Amino acid sequence: MLRLLMIYMMLAVGATLAQADSWDDCESDDAERTIKGCTGIIESGRESRNNLSIAYYNRGIAFQDKDEHDRAIADYDKAIELNPKYAKAYFNRGVSYDDKGEQDRAIADYDKAISLNPKDAKAYYNRALAYSDKDEHDRAIADYDRAIELAPNDADAYTNRAITYDDKGEYDLAIADHNKAIELDPKSHFAHVRRGFFHFIDSEYDRAIADYDKAVELNPNYADAYIRRGYLYLEIGEHDRAIADYGKAIELDPKDAGSYNGRGEAYHGKRQYDRAIADYDKAIDLDPNFVAAYKSRGITYGAKGDYDRAIADFDTAIGLDPKEAGTYNGRAWTYFKWGKAAKGLSDANKALELDSKNAGAIDTRGHIYEALGQKAKAIADFRKALDLDPSIEESKKGLKRLGAAPEKTNAGAQNKSGDKTVTTTSASQDMELSFWNSVKDSDDPAMLQAYLDQFPKGTFTALAKIKLKKAQ
Secondary structure, three states, rough: OOOOOOOOOOOOOOOOOOHHHHHHHHHOOOOOHHHHHHHHHHOOOOOOHHHHHHHHHHHHHHHOOOOOHHHHHHHHHHHHHHOOOOHHHHHHHHHHHHOOHHEEEEEEEHHHHHHHOOOOHHHHHHHHHHHHHHOOOOHOOOOOOHHHHHHOOHHHHHHHHHHHHHHOOOHHHHHHHHHHHHOOOOOHHHHHHHHHHHHOOOOOOOHHHHHHOOOOOOOOOHHHHHHHHHHHHHHOOHHHHHHHHHHHHHHHHOOOHHHHHHHHHHHHHHHHHHHHHHHHHHHHHOOOHHHHHHHHEEEEEHHHHOHHHHHHHHHHHHHHOOOOOOHHHHHHHHHHHHOOHHHHHHHHHHHHHOOOOHHHHHHHHHHHHHHHHOOOHHHHHHHHHHHHOOOOOHHHHHHHOOOOOOOOOOEEEEEOOOOEEOOOOOHHHHHHHHHHHOOOOOOOOOHHHHHHHHOOOOOOOOHHHHHHHHOO
C-alpha cells in the first residue's frame, strides 16, 4: 500500500543573493544535490530559525528518498524543534517511522499533523494505512472515510479501504470500493488487480481474468498481475497459461521466490516433475524459509516415488511452521504411499487437530484406516470427507472398494454469506462429473453450453463459462 510523502520542497524566506545558489541546491529534486545544499546552509550559521527548519526538512526528504530513514528522522526532529507547528515535518517523520515498522510512533506523528491541519486528507490516509498494519481495521476505515470526505476523487483511498474491508471479510463493500476506484481512475492497474482478486475468491473467474488482462494491458511490467493471473490459471487447471504467466513474472522480478514456486506447481500439474523440482529448488535458494516450496517439492518427490526426499522436505516445512495442517497431511499421505500407513496415522490426526474440517486430511486418514484393516473407521472418514468436499474422487473409490455408499445429507454446507446450500447427492454428483468429463476438452460451444444448461450451479460452472467464452 502506497504511503504519501510531502515530497515538495519548502522555499526559504529572505535568503540573501549570496546564499541563493545553496538554496537552489537545497530545493533541488536531486537527493545528493539537496543534501549538499541544505548541509551548507545548516552549517553556515547565517539563517533564521524558520529557514533552518526548512533546510532540515528538505534534507530530511532527500534522506527519505534514499531510504535512510534514521537520518531523515533526525532532520525532521530538528525541523520540529525549530518550528513546533511544522505540520509537514510531523507528517513526513510519520512516513519514515511507518517505513521502519514503528506504527505507533507514525500514528502519533500523524495525530499531530492532523491537529495542526485538520483538513489534510493525506494525513488521514497515511494514518489509516498505519492502523491497517496494526490490524485495527475499524480505525483504519474511519480514517479512510475522513480522507474520502476531504478528497472524494482520491482513487487510492477507495482502493485501500477496499483492502481493509477485505481483511474484515466485508467483501461486498470491498468490491464496491474497487469499482469506485476504477471509476475514478480507469487506468489504475493496481485497482484492477485487486478487484480481480475479489472476483477470483467469488469464483467469478471470467471477471477476474478480465481484470487481470486489463491490468497487464495498462502496465505490462507489473509482475503481480501476472502472478495473480497465473495462480488463477493454476487453480482451474490451465497449466500452460499458468507457466507462461509465472514465467513473465520471473522475467520481471527474477528474485521472487513465489513465482518459481507457482510455476513449479504448474509443471507438477503437467507431470513434468523434474522441471517442477528445479523451480522449487530455485524458490528455496531465494528464500530458505519458504514453507510452501518445501511442501510443494515434497509432494512432487512423493509423486516420483522418491519418498525419502519427500519426507525430508515435509520435515523441514513442519520445522518452519508446525501449525500448518496441510503439511502434516502431505507427510501422512507420503507415508501411506510408501507402505508405512501406521506411521502416517499420527500425522493425519495432527492435521485434523489443527484443522478439523480439512477434507483432504480426512480422506488421507480414511486410506490409512483402510490399509490398517479398520474398515468401519475408513468408511466413516471417506463419507465425512465427501460430505465436506463432494469432489474427492479418492474417497468415492475408497467407499466403492469397501462396498459402501456415500451417506446422503441435507445438512448442507455454509456458503460465504451464511446461507444454507443443500448438498448434492452422490448420484447427481457422479452424473455431473461424467457429463463434465465428456465435454471438458471440447472446443464445441454447443457441448459446453449443454453442460451449463444441465448444471447451471454445478461444480465446474465457472470453468465451463471460461472455456465457452474462448470457444466462441
